[in-house]
Amino acid sequence: MAKKKKLKFSFRAILSVLTVILVGYVVYRNWPDILDTVDHLGETNVFVLLLLIPEQLYMYYACGQIFFSYLRNRKNVQKFSGKEILLISTELNFVNHAIPAGGVGGLAFLTYRLLPYNVTAGQASFLYLFRYAVTTVINYVQALIAIGVLLILNLIPDEAKWIIPVSLLMNMGVFFFLWLVIYVASSGKRIEFFSRTVSRIMNRVVRIFTFGHKRQLMKYEKISNYFADIHESVKIAKENKRYLKKPAVWGVVYSFCEIATYWIVAISLGRPELLPFIMVGEAIGSVFDGIVPYGLYELGMAGVMIALGVDFPTATIITVMTRVVTLLFTIVSGSWPYYRAIRGKKNAERD
Numbered sequence: 001m002a003k004k005k006k007l008k009f010s011f012r013a014i015l016s017v018l019t020v021i022l023v024g025y026v027v028y029r030n031w032p033d034i035l036d037t038v039d040h041l042g043e044t045n046v047f048v049l050l051l052l053i054p055e056q057l058y059m060y061y062a063c064g065q066i067f068f069s070y071l072r073n074r075k076n077v078q079k080f081s082g083k084e085i086l087l088i089s090t091e092l093n094f095v096n097h098a099i100p101a102g103g104v105g106g107l108a109f110l111t112y113r114l115l116p117y118n119v120t121a122g123q124a125s126f127l128y129l130f131r132y133a134v135t136t137v138i139n140y141v142q143a144l145i146a147i148g149v150l151l152i153l154n155l156i157p158d159e160a161k162w163i164i165p166v167s168l169l170m171n172m173g174v175f176f177f178l179w180l181v182i183y184v185a186s187s188g189k190r191i192e193f194f195s196r197t198v199s200r201i202m203n204r205v206v207r208i209f210t211f212g213h214k215r216q217l218m219k220y221e222k223i224s225n226y227f228a229d230i231h232e233s234v235k236i237a238k239e240n241k242r243y244l245k246k247p248a249v250w251g252v253v254y255s256f257c258e259i260a261t262y263w264i265v266a267i268s269l270g271r272p273e274l275l276p277f278i279m280v281g282e283a284i285g286s287v288f289d290g291i292v293p294y295g296l297y298e299l300g301m302a303g304v305m306i307a308l309g310v311d312f313p314t315a316t317i318i319t320v321m322t323r324v325v326t327l328l329f330t331i332v333s334g335s336w337p338y339y340r341a342i343r344g345k346k347n348a349e350r351d
Helices: 011-029 031-043 052-071 082-098 104-117 121-152 163-185 188-209 220-239 241-268 272-291 296-307 312-343 345-350
Strands: none
Touching: 031 312, 052 082, 052 104, 052 121, 052 241, 052 312, 082 104, 082 312, 104 121, 121 163, 121 220, 121 241, 121 272, 163 188, 163 220, 163 272, 188 220, 220 241, 241 272, 241 312, 272 296, 272 312, 296 312
């Protein structure tokens, strides 16, 4: 009798199946919005809407340049082409949409994806936080400019004036968090204390949920090395501030592209004058995007626009249509590059 072959399930195969399930879930969750978008396509200028394709690709490229324009200054990092920058950024955008984990999935994937370039986990984490910091600052500045324009033109209803202090407080909270991260990462002693605290808390939680069967999830040495790596990256950045100039400029470009995505949809609907409303709504929505796992970005953005006086149908159509179009474009443009990436180096070389 022939021996039965044992089925082997590799980590990459499991990850591929899990990603397909998650993408299916995302599409299923957004299916009513997809149908609603199809219904409203007749109200748009399709030729203007098609501008989203090159705009989105350029936004991915700008996102990648935030990372790679900094990494070019590191001698140990391998060289990379513009095509690789665009591919990795497209894959990262796909992961952030397909895995609803508040950006954690994106950080894990970026760390894995940059390993062949001799980029450590700490360096990848530093760059990820730096990108978030830059885009947050730019969004904050854009929101202030937009609020100033709306106040000068007297376009903010009296009952919506609460948005001004709320947006300021929310962004101040984000700034405080970023300052806290930099404060901790700037000191070796604080890093060591933080590493010990994190390892103790994680292992204690593991012992509670496993009823003492598993005593340790993460070793202190690994956590300490990870945060020490971040500390080293912060130290190098502080000593060589010129390294951050190009990434900061690309951060400005990326933030403008985020605004432009919604503005293009608004223009396609014949409402280009909504730019300042979009800027304020996007700034508040981006805070939710960095904190919550899934679903409050568009809700927060549409809610702010409606509170500022934009009619409910228009605000809803702009946010929903932008969400659906970018989501579908992300899946179409990013699924195959992502699949190639998780197949590993050997499979990619055979293609």
